[in-house]
Amino acid sequence: MLRVSKLTDYATVVMTCLAAxxxxxxxxxxxxxxxxxxAPTVSKLLKQxxxxxxxxxxxxxxxxxxxxxxxxxxxxxxxxxxxxxxxGMTECSVHSGQCGREPHCGVRVNWQRISHAxxxxxxxxxxxxxxxxxxxxxxxxxxxxxxx
Amino acid sequence: MLRVSKLTDYATVVMTCLAAxxxxxxxxxxxxxxxxxxAPTVSKLLKQxxxxxxxxxxxxxxxxxxxxxxxxxxxxxxxxxxxxxxxGMTECSVHSGQCGREPHCGVRVNWQRISHAxxxxxxxxxxxxxxxxxxxxxxxxxxxxxxx
DNA sequence: GGCAATCGGTACTGAAATGGTACTGTTTTA
DNA sequence: TAAAACAGTACCATTTCAGTACCGATTGCC
Numbered sequence: 001m002l003r004v005s006k007l008t009d010y011a012t013v014v015m016t017c018l019a020a021x022x023x024x025x026x027x028x029x030x031x032x033x034x035x036x037x038x039a040p041t042v043s044k045l046l047k048q049x050x051x052x053x054x055x056x057x058x059x060x061x062x063x064x065x066x067x068x069x070x071x072x073x074x075x076x077x078x079x080x081x082x083x084x085x086x087x088g089m090t091e092c093s094v095h096s097g098q099c100g101r102e103p104h105c106g107v108r109v110n111w112q113r114i115s116h117a118x119x120x121x122x123x124x125x126x127x128x129x130x131x132x133x134x135x136x137x138x139x140x141x142x143x144x145x146x147x148x
Numbered sequence: 149m150l151r152v153s154k155l156t157d158y159a160t161v162v163m164t165c166l167a168a169x170x171x172x173x174x175x176x177x178x179x180x181x182x183x184x185x186x187a188p189t190v191s192k193l194l195k196q197x198x199x200x201x202x203x204x205x206x207x208x209x210x211x212x213x214x215x216x217x218x219x220x221x222x223x224x225x226x227x228x229x230x231x232x233x234x235x236g237m238t239e240c241s242v243h244s245g246q247c248g249r250e251p252h253c254g255v256r257v258n259w260q261r262i263s264h265a266x267x268x269x270x271x272x273x274x275x276x277x278x279x280x281x282x283x284x285x286x287x288x289x290x291x292x293x294x295x296x
Numbered sequence: 297g298g299c300a301a302t303c304g305g306t307a308c309t310g311a312a313a314t315g316g317t318a319c320t321g322t323t324t325t326a
Numbered sequence: 327t328a329a330a331a332c333a334g335t336a337c338c339a340t341t342t343c344a345g346t347a348c349c350g351a352t353t354g355c356c
Contacts, residue, residue: 002152002228002235002266006315009259027331040317047333060324061330076262080150087150110278111157114224117269118150121262130258153343175302188346195304208353209301297356304351314341322333 008083010037011045012130015079018055019071019131027064045083052082071131077122087119156231158185159193160278163227166203167219167279175212193231200230219279225270235267 017034018026028046032039046065050057056068067074081087165182166174176194180187194213198205204216215222229235 002232004150012259038316057332059332061326063324063331084150110273111160114269114273117272118266121265121269125258125262155344186345189344205303207303209355211302211353312343
């Protein structure tokens with residue numbers, strides 16, 4: 001199945017928990033309970049998210065994490081990238097010079113186009129969207145993605 | 149990195165080779181040479197692609213494979229699905245009842261929406277597009293994807 | 297009819313990535 | 327100074343991935 005890793009999935013859940021907490025600072029332990037995930041796993045995720053600048057960390061007693069920005073200013077694409085690295089559907093669409101076929105390979109550029117489209121799709125959904133209840137029928141968020 | 153597996157990547161290359169061959173029937177061995185891939189790997193891929201109805205197989209001497217349809221009628225989404233199974237970004241967006249959070253989980257439905265958008269992006273690119281030379285600047289294929 | 301070429305299916309294996317755990321260090325506050 | 331909490335490193339079990347091997351079934355040609 002074409003999918004993001006479990007950790008990325010967990011990261012979105014943790015981020016939505018933080019978004020729901022508003023400006024409160026939550027410890028990794030508290031977040032683990034709310035997200036129903038293992039504490040060390042959550043801790044590792046928060047570290048990566050902090051490194052990517054998506055959450056702000058506070059050390060010491062009563063320390064913890066908080067979103068670095070408003071939920072509406074954080075996209076799913078950023079979360080995915082923070083955990084998985086750059087988005088690219090194939091190896092050659094990110095790193096060139098791997099496969100010898102490149103000079104005459106029309107597949108490569110097309111995968112790059114597809115990757116861009118998917119990136120755009122992920123960028124169009126913000127954390128605020130994830131927290132909100134699902135849109136009702138007929139109120140879909142219009143998303144226009146151009147494969148260029 | 150968010151990506152398809154190598155085998156899926158290989159499958160698109162094999163399919164483009166078949167598309168380039170027109171109506172000719174090519175053996176797994178010939179395709180392996182053209183795609184610059186290991187013969188057993190190509191053979192395995194072709195088996196899966198045949199099972200998915202994307203290629204037609206012919207047994208016996210001078211047997212081999214041929215596209216089951218016109219390149220313009222085969223989408224990248226079909227190739228991905230043939231090799232990787234259903235497209236879904238998270239486990240819970242495909243199989244329900246796995247994580248207890250579902251009743252109150254807004255993340256799930258939003259991942260499903262994202263999955264749909266990505267599926268649409270993959271469906272919008274056909275094998276014919278992959279064979280064609282990359283579009284020139286300003287002649288991008290417009291693709292409108294609605295997240296519903 | 298027999299042989300060779302080719303697909304079809306199953307099983308196996310080594311390597312890599314994934315996901316989880318443990319431990320130790322550092323910073324901050326009471 | 328001690329406790330709470332983040333930060334970093336290392337490690338291990340499991341799963342998945344990619345490749346290989348083998349045997350059976352089918353077809354065409356001699």
